[in-house]
Amino acid sequence: MIEILRNMMRRKVRTGLTIFGIVVGIFAVTVMGSMTEYFNGLIDHARAGAEESIIVTPKGGIRATLSDADARRIERVQGVRGVVPQVSTFYESLGSVSFGPPDQVLGIPPEKILQLWSNDDLAEGRWLERGDTYQMVVGTSIAKKENLKLGSTLTWREKDFQIVGLLKETQTAPDGWLIAPMDIVQKTIKRPNLITQINVIPEDKRQATALAAKIKDEVSNVNVQTLQEQLNAIEQGLAVFNAILLSSAVLAAIIGGLAVVNTMIMSVSERTPEIGLKKAIGATNANIVGEFLLEAAVIGFLGGAIGFLLGWGMAGLLNVGAAQALGGSEIFKITPRLAAIAVGFAVFLGILAGLLPAWNAARLDPVIALREEV
């Protein structure tokens, strides 16, 4: 009796260790995956809002800028309904490490704001209006970080700005934007005519790509991209990053899967007489295979589910930590899709790992199997 209990304890340790292997692997997949989900989410949200706008940026190196003259030239291109020049700069000087879009101060001529945004984008307050000076409309994450409400005052570059509007949450870059009148921003950063980007509104949104090409032809020294193109380029760069993030985690899970193979082989060899008996009283090969595959799948599932839950907890913890360090951005994002992939992958690995042992078990000759161990 003690012997049996001890055996069971031994098996518990073995099964426990095997499950733990999967747990660690899936934990890593979940945490790393939540980071890629965050970045993917940024792109998706940006894409959803993209419509077909065209963005003109300066051509040339890091120090290239645009001017009023460029804006006027673009405005004259046929098919352009309007242009919105902007100046953007970092809210704070960048630290050495940052994840996600940095907080930015964006200068836009107040009278042109409604060409890019609508009143639906506001959660509270109002948009900037002609005549506004040191007024700002701010995004949700920066509002949270600096504890801003309607009427609060924010000091930026030694100037006091009054908050007149709060944006709705977008889960993308605008959450970290502080929008102020363009001339005021230019004055505050002491670069009077600086324009860093021009948004072009096409007369016909469906013709955006063609219009972009036309602007490229007619206006020299500018980069013209539709927002879609820009996002595609970013997405490509992201793919490499994602691969690096995820590859080790997936490998860890695969190694966990190898341990499942080992454990199942042991289980089969321990239960040889039992299998022989089952076959002798009429169990089919499929019954035996099913039994062991199910066992392997359960190991995978348990490991996957526990690993995912721990990963979720860790992501939550890291978000709190990161929010403090990075100022409000939650860069670990658990999505239903990620949950399904993490647990699904673990179950799949378990089943895959169970195939060989299960097949071995089914292949046993009942006569030999029974004789062997008794």
Next chain:
Amino acid sequence: MGEILRNMGRRKLRTALTIIGIVIGILALTVMGSMSEYFSGLIDNAVNLLGNNIVVSPKSNDFESILTTNDERRVRRIAGVSDVIPIANDTIEELGVSFGVPEIVYGVPPDHSGTLFPTITLKKGRWLQRGDEYETVVGSQLAKKRNLDLGSTIRYRDHDLVVVGILNETQTTPDNIAMVNLDTVRRLIKAPELIAAMYVVPENPARVDQIAQNIRDNVDNVQVFTPKEAAAQAQQALAVFNVILVGGAVLAVFVGGLAVINTMIMSVNERRHEIGLKKAVGASDGEIVREYLTEAALIGLVGGVIGLVLGWGLATLLNAVTAQALGGSSIFNVTPRLMAVSVGFAVALGTLAGFYPAWSAARLDPVKALRVDS
């Protein structure tokens, strides 16, 4: 006989699976580690390159904050400063999303092109000289990538730069630069006073810290880094990236270690009879522990070595594949240090994994162990 062979075959598979677990983990560790070694190498090389020069850059790294000739004059007046080399940098082409190092134009005063980075030497041609306008001295990588030789040209801001010198390889930033007369760069980017950074040459290298402090005290709006501080700063920035890169791989190896525990527990179980016998004929607990620890360490060693060799192979392969995209730079750098760490980690983990099984083997009561299995 057949029985024994079959048992051995089973055990072979088990041991092999366990080793493969370690192999995959160490493979991941080697590949990811080689990438982080590459980045650390970049920093070390960059620091060597600075020699004793102090780097002065704008306080904020926004595009809008720049230094001017006024700042230069202020720095020149500081006690202990022997010379100041202002530079203006710019990208040769548009910045895309890429993992490679961007190609950068360095505007330098022509008579300082040879002293900017004191340790770089010319492979071919000459340094810039007073009176040069569209002449350029290019880094080794840039030359290789674009297939440049003396007399070749590079297109930059609608002008052809003529190559008059090619630098020796440094394994860091200067490999991808094109040095051009500072005045030319300033003119082409329409910023006549622009200074992106200054390299300050100290009169007495032993006093860099003091001089750096003097600059900090006397010039506003600048960041001042001694070579040592610059290295620390860069390393800090890299730390997060390294944790992500190597963290996943370490987890993978860890999961492999869990499988070693499992395998060793099974081995001990199988060999209880043998262990009992050994103890009965006088083997000490220490001997039993050593036997199983050695077995576990050996699994770690074999897995570690195979993993390292495979990882090295993969790194070499990846280097060959990415060389084209990155213009010949090898971003996977398998260093002796990395090799030692990888294999050492595998052995340590194996040994660690062997502790519990070895201990439980030594603890066996020889009388019971012999009785149970016979």
